[in-house]
Amino acid sequence: MTPMRLTAVAALLTLGIAGCGGTTKSSVTSAPAQAPASSAAATANPDAPLKQGLKLAFLPKQINNPYMTIVATAGAEAAKEFQGEAKEVGPSDASASSQISYINTLTQQGHDAILISANDPNAVCGPLQQARTKGIKIVSYDSDAAPECRDLFINQASSEEVGRSQLKLLAEMIGNKGEIAILSATANATNQNTWIDFMKDELGKPEYKDMKLVKVAYGDDDDQKSFTETQGLLQAYPDLKGIISPTTVGVSAAARYISGSKYKGKVVLTGLGTPNQMRQFVKDETVQKFALWNPKDLGYLASYAAAALASGQISGAEGETFKAGKLGERTIGKNGEVILGPPFTFEAANIDQFDF
Template sequence: MFGTTTGSRRLTLALATVTALALGATACGGTTKDDAAEESGSAAAGKADPQAETKKGLTVAFLPKQVNNPYFTTADKGGEKALRDLGSEYKEVGTSSGTDTAGQVSYVNTLTQQQVDAMAVSAQDPGALCTALKQAMRNGVSVVTYDSDTNKDCRQVFVSPASAEDLGRTQVELLAEQIGGKGEIAILSAAQTATNQNTWIDVMKEELKKPAHKDIKLVKVAYGDDDAQKSFQQTQGLLQEYPDLKGIISPTTVGIKAAAQYLSGSKYKGKVKLTGLGTPNDMRAYVKNGTVEQFELWEPAKLGALAARTAVALESGQITGKEGETFAAGDLGTMTIGADGVISPGEPTVFDEANVDEYDF
C-alpha cells in the first residue's frame, strides 16, 4: 500500500471524488491542482522558480507499459536510484501485459486515491489514460510521461528517449546500409496503439521517401504487441509472406529479441538483416553469432532517472512544463524543456560487436 502525503497540498478525497474517479468523470471535490498552486505558489500556477528548494519525502509512482519487461525494469531502477538520491520514495505498479489499457487506467485512479505526489507513466495508448491523468492533476498529482506519451494536455512533461526524428531516421539508415540500399523491408512493432512506436514509424516512412532510399520498399508493418511469442510468430509470418524480404526493423526491445531468436535458428540467419531498438544484454548473443550486425537504444536507466528528477522538479515548483524552463537533473546536467513539454536525456547509442560487451543493461 502507498503511504498518505500530509499537508495543505493534499486533502483527503471525499466519497464523491472516489466515485468520480471510478466513472472517469470530472472532479467534484478535494484539492485541485490550481487550488494547491495558489496556496503554495507551486509550478502548477505557472510560477516556476528554478531556484526553489528541492522537496524531500515525496512519493513518486512509476507506471510502465509492462512490468517485468527487462527494458522497463532497467528504466524504473534508474528512477528508483534517482529518487533515493533525492530523498524521496519510489513505487512501481503496472500490468504484465503491454496492451492492457484498462488496467493502466485503473492504476492511475488508484494512485490518485492513494494521494501519491507524482507519477511517471509510460502510456500504452495516447488517449485512453487522459481522463484519469487529468483527474490526477486536478487533485494535485504531478504527471510525467516517459518512453511513450499521452496527448500533450494530459500530462505536464514528456521525457522522450530521444527525438522521434533521430530514432526514426537512424533505424532506417542502419538497415539501409546493411541491405545495400535496396530491397523489401518490414517493420515489426509493438501494439498498434503504442504512441512512441507509431511516431517513430511515421518518421521512418518519411525517411524512406527520400531519394537515397528510393530502392527500398516497405511491404508491411506487423504488430507483436510486445509479446515474445507473438513477435516470434509475426517474424515467421513476414518471411513466409515475403520470401524476398531483405530486412526487418523492430523498434521495440521485445520484438527485436524475438525476431533475432527466430532468425538465428532459421535459414534466414545472416541473409535477412535485423535492426531496431534492443538492450545489449538481450542482443549480445545474436550479435556474436552473426544474426544481428547493429542495433541501437538510449540508456534506459538514464530515461528513468530523468523521469524521476522531472517529477520532483515539478513538485518542487522548479518547473511547470513550459517550453524554455530549465532545471538541474543531477549527473544528466541542466535540462531544458522543449516544445510541447518534451525533454530528452540524449541521442541513442549504436551497438555492434565492437562495443556491445561494454554495456550491461
C-alpha cells in the first residue's frame, strides 16, 4: 500500500500515535463524559467561505517529538492551501503544566485558533476557556483536552479500535500466552489512558486467559527515560513475553534497547510508531509488526477543521460537516469528535512503501 493509498484509506474509512519557557518552532476514547461547550454557539453557516489570512497555532505535547513535528508541519502546509498560516510552539517537556504559558501567550497574540495535543486534559482547561472567551477556536488533536474546554477533537482513530487492536496484535505474535507489559507516555495523557483501558478490557476476554498484564510503566514521552523503563521491565520480569508501547517515542526507545540486548528475538515488541523511526528495527527483526495512522493526514485534517470553525462554517455540533481539502468531507460525531480513520499495520513486507 502506497502513501497515497494510505491517505485514501484514511479518507474513506471512518472508525470509532505518541507529550513556560520552552523552545519554539515556527511553521513547520472512550466517549467523553460531557459534550463540549462550543464557543461558537451561534448558528453555523455551511456555505460560508474559508476566511483568508487565518492564523493557527499548533501546541503539541512537546516540540522535540518527531511524530508531533510531522503533524504540525502538515498542518502548516494545509493552512497555505486556504491562504492561512500556522506555526508550532510548545514546551520541551511533556509535564502536565508545561503547555499553560503557551496557551496564555497565544491568547494574547490573538490567534484565530489554537490546536493542542493535551498533556493533561484538565490542567489546560482554564487557559483554554479563557482563550475561547476571546473568540479563539480550540481544536484538540491526538490527545484530547477536557471536552468542555474545546470546540472539536480530531481523533486519529477510534480509541477503542486503537486499544483493542494493539492487544490483538501482540497476542497474535506471542500465541495468546505469557506475561506482558505496557510502556506508556505520561500518566495523565488522555489518549494513552483511554487506549490502555480498552487493552485491559480486551485482555479480559476468554481467549486471553493465558496472558497476564504485569506492569504499566511510564516513559513520559522522553527517549532516555523510555529506554531505561524498558530495561527495568525486562529485568524485573524475566518471564516477560511482550511489550506494547502506544507512543512513538516509547516504542522506538524500547526497540533500541531490545535490539542490542539478550532479549532480542525473545521478547515481542509492538506499539505505535512511524515507519522512518521503526524501519531499522523491523529490518533487523527486533520488531515484527507495529501500527499507526498517517500523522500528516492528522495535521492536515486538524488544520482544515480549525479553519472551518474560525470561518463560521461549523460550530462543533454533532452532525455538522465540513470539507477537509484532499481528505474530503468530514462529519462531526458525538461530543465534537472527528475521526481520521483506522490504524494501519506496518511490517517488513510493506514498510519501505512509506516515508514519514
